Amino acid sequence: MQRDNSGTESVPNRHVAWRETLKNPLDSLWGTIICGVLITIVLYFVASAIYSHAAQVTG
Numbered sequence: 119m120q121r122d123n124s125g126t127e128s129v130p131n132r133h134v135a136w137r138e139t140l141k142n143p144l145d146s147l148w149g150t151i152i153c154g155v156l157i158t159i160v161l162y163f164v165a166s167a168i169y170s171h172a173a174q175v176t177g
Contacts, residue, residue, distance in 0.1 A: 143149030 143153055
C-alpha cells in the first residue's frame with residue numbers, strides 16, 4: 119500500500135481497464151431515456167399487480 123500526502127493509505131487501482139470498458143448508461147441522453155422508460159414500465163406492472171391483488175382481497 120502506498121501513502122499519499124494526507125497520510126492515508128491508498129490502494130492501487132487494478133481495474134482501470136474494466137472501468138474504461140464499462141460505462142454508466144446514465145452518462146448519455148439515450149441511456150437515461152431508455153432506463154427511465156424501462157423503470158416506468160416495471161413499476162407500472164408492479165403497481166398494477168399490487169392494486170389488483172388488494173382489490174381481490176378486499177372484495
